[in-house]
Amino acid sequence: KQEVTQIPAALSVPEGENLVLNCSFTDSAIYNLQWFRQDPGKGLTSLLLIQSSQREQTSGRLNASLDKSSGRSTLYIAASQPGDSATYLCAGNDMRFGAGTRLTVKP
């Protein structure tokens, strides 16, 4: 049974910092991993989808990597802004989600 863990559960940083969010999974049989953003009271917005053959995907200030052998994915956010404040969630293609990391970027 897939277990997805996201660390840290909450993170508060000053504006402009670079930061890393972590996602660990137990089932290495997944073939892709997706990162999402969720604003309070809203649905999820897809940020990046990484195929296992790609290892890495970039979109603007976001970069996500996937290492199936270690069961880990990281989401790197460069030059954080207050508008990045949200909960970030990861899920493999089996659609098992972690509990998320709640990010607050302070002006």
Add this chain to the structure above:
Amino acid sequence: EAGVAQSPRYKIIEKRQSVAFWCNPISGHATLYWYQQILGQGPKLLIQFQNNGVVDDSQLPKDRFSAERLKGVDSTLKIQPAKLEDSAVYLCASSLGAGVEQYFGPGTRLTVT
């Protein structure tokens, strides 16, 4: 491109009552998902459809929950009878196929009193 539509957005019912949620996926998306998200937790997959067939319903409490996707487009999720622990946000998502990028609707917030 229109997104995933869900209704109602909010619903308050008493325990033991019935409730139904509706989802209209993005046009052309063959795969549709229903999730339950309890406050402070990640979404939990309840059921996955491929066209109008069920792919995965292993986490659906079948004694009280049911879902259907007639004609492979719209879908409804029903709870009968509701329990207090069913209070959650119910999210619908769709994708072109299984294992590719998912697009989520705004969700339906259910409160059971």
